[in-house]
Amino acid sequence: MRKFFKIAFKIALVLSLLIFAAGAVLVADAFSVRLNDKKLSGKFTEMRFFDSEGNEIVEADIIYSKKCFETLPRHTYDAFIAVEDKRFYTHNGIDIRRMLAAAWANLKSLSFKEGASTISQQLIKNTQLSSEKTIFRKTREIKLALEMERKYTKEQILDMYLNNIYFGNGCYGIESAAHFYFGKPASKLTLNESAALAALIKAPGAYSPYTNYDKLMQRKDMVLRIMRENGFISEEDYDKNAGKNIELNDEKGHANGFNDYIRICLNELSEVLGIPQKEIMGLDYKVYTYLDREKQEAINK
Numbered sequence: 001m002r003k004f005f006k007i008a009f010k011i012a013l014v015l016s017l018l019i020f021a022a023g024a025v026l027v028a029d030a031f032s033v034r035l036n037d038k039k040l041s042g043k044f045t046e047m048r049f050f051d052s053e054g055n056e057i058v059e060a061d062i063i064y065s066k067k068c069f070e071t072l073p074r075h076t077y078d079a080f081i082a083v084e085d086k087r088f089y090t091h092n093g094i095d096i097r098r099m100l101a102a103a104w105a106n107l108k109s110l111s112f113k114e115g116a117s118t119i120s121q122q123l124i125k126n127t128q129l130s131s132e133k134t135i136f137r138k139t140r141e142i143k144l145a146l147e148m149e150r151k152y153t154k155e156q157i158l159d160m161y162l163n164n165i166y167f168g169n170g171c172y173g174i175e176s177a178a179h180f181y182f183g184k185p186a187s188k189l190t191l192n193e194s195a196a197l198a199a200l201i202k203a204p205g206a207y208s209p210y211t212n213y214d215k216l217m218q219r220k221d222m223v224l225r226i227m228r229e230n231g232f233i234s235e236e237d238y239d240k241n242a243g244k245n246i247e248l249n250d251e252k253g254h255a256n257g258f259n260d261y262i263r264i265c266l267n268e269l270s271e272v273l274g275i276p277q278k279e280i281m282g283l284d285y286k287v288y289t290y291l292d293r294e295k296q297e298a299i300n301k
Contacts, residue, residue: 033140035147039127040160047283049262051291057258071187076174077158078232079191079198083223085119086230089154093120093145120145123161167197168204170263181209183249191233192241195223209248217245261291 049057081088087095099116117125124144129137148157167177174197178186182193189197199219200207207216221242228238265287269280 033128033144035144035151036128037151040123040148040152041163047280048286049265049291050286050288051293052289054288057262057289057291072159072162072174073187073189073191073194075191075227075233076186076189076194076197077162078227079194079223080162080201081119081158082227082230082232083198084122084201086226088119088158091118093149094118094142117141118145119161120149120157123157123164124148126164126166127160165201166204167200168208169210170266179249181249182247191224191237192220192244192246195227195241196220196246199223209246220246258291258293258296261289261296265289 051057085095087098095116095118098118101116121141124141125137128144129140152160162174164173166172167174167180169180171177171180174186174189177197177200178184178189178193181197182189196209196216199216199222200209202219206212207219209216224233224238224242227233228235266280269287270276273280
């Protein structure tokens with residue numbers, strides 16, 4: 001029996017040392033990365049598109065929104081906080097309670113279905129790191145989120161988050177999304193529209209109102225329900241908006257007729273290069289297309 005305990009002790013000691021060594025490597029790696037403030041301020045593409053004659057398509061409004069939203073309605077902020085990070089104002093960049101709950105849920109289901117990223121972590125992931133799913137990326141994400149929280153106010157972080165997030169159809173930032181989906185500036189978004197945009201970001205392709213309208217409306221109502229349950233809106237506000245449809249912008253927010261063409265080009269680039277569209281938009285490529293301006297304008301009319 002004594003021999004058994006000696007062997008067990010040695011095994012436990014070796015495992016402890018291995019865990020300590022692995023932890024030390026992770027910590028060292030995390031502290032090797034630094035926060036890039038320029039990337040936080042808002043993405044905007046360096047890509048340039050040219051038509052079939054080699055002329056730049058300067059009118060294209062594939063925007064990375066670069067605005068700060070001093071006039072953004074309170075209910076717009078609250079919609080995203082409620083569904084993405086309800087303890088946003090009380091944590092320091094990571095939500096320990098949420099992480100433990102997600103870990104327990106994943107352990108029970110033997111999967112990694114539950115996520116626990118805060119708004120701060122999502123902002124870091126979208127602006128500072130690659131999309132790889134590794135423990136190294138996660139520890140870097142946590143380290144940078146904590147660093148960012150010490151440097152910026154909650155309001156600044158929330159603005160930067162809404163400035164960078166992807167809403168589908170080439171729309172980066174809530175200003176771009178508001179114009180594309182509703183034909184209005186973000187400062188004019190209603191509660192119902194804000195809830196719809198907050199619902200959309202979970203999976204912009206799956207919840208696109210132009211292809212899965214009913215599915216988005218169901219998730220929009222779920223966002224409203226969460227807002228009501230967490231005190232962001234009143235019962236009266238919930239009753240006025242839940243179950244109500246949203247009116248989409250038929251023109252899809254385009255300032256000109258070439259944007260659909262550019263968006264199709266982006267989709268094709270993503271497939272050819274094997275890079276997610278949100279990462280492609282940050283590249284400084286020149287893209288030469290087959291766009292015939294006269295024919296495209298005729299199609300648009």
